[in-house]
Amino acid sequence: MSQEFDGLVAIVTGGASGIGAAIAKRLHDGGAKVAALDLNPDAADPSLFAVAANVGDDASVRDAVAAVAGHFGRIDIVVNNAGIGAQGTIEDNNDDEWARVLNVNVIGIARVTRAALPYLRQSEAAAVVNTSSIAATAGLQARALYTASKGAVLSLTRAMAADHLREGIRVNCVNPGTADTPWVGRLLDSAVDPAAERAALNARQPHGRLVAPSEVADAVAYLASPRSGSTTGTSIAVDGGMQELRLRPAE
Incomplete structure (x- = not known):
């Protein structure tokens, strides 16, 4: 495999499992x-x-980023992947739950990137990649709070890209469809009919299956790569065509 990231240091939040683990690998x-x-x-x-880091807590984030910089001496890439889910319509989540999810999914991105900015400004290959979702671009049932958080991530990505472009920092995001991760697996296990829910x-997704975490990771790698120096303020859908395609029913 091409070693396009030689000499670079990357942070991946939520990097121990699921999509984050695939990105880190x-x-x-x-x-x-x-x-x-x-x-x-x-x-x-x-x-x-x-x-150890909790993106919902500023002190934890600052300590973790400082530990990375102290260990490696630099930070070039930040992948803001950590996030939490939420189910239901606007009636189903109270104010505390709204605050909890937005704190992690949206403000967490600001915390981590803010802490890393002094190091990113010193890099000649600085890149930030945020994980948004198909929920940001397609209306999904019973996902109101989650959708609001991921829509904010998509808009925040564009604003960050505009703010930091002239500092040499590129900012982009990926919009995965439903991915085959442990979190989705737990949701399926809790369904009344897990097999039927998986089939649904x-x-x-138009290509007929869940998205593989490795497919999202490849998109992140493209956006983070120094080879993509003219790509900023954009999003890549990794969703099997769900955002843009409208297929006729299979015959």
């Missing part, structure tokens, strides 16, 4: 030194520099 395989910031750092791949999720 992809960047590491590409030559980066990778720090996985996670609530459960012990679950991270042993090849990574794992740091597969059918909802």
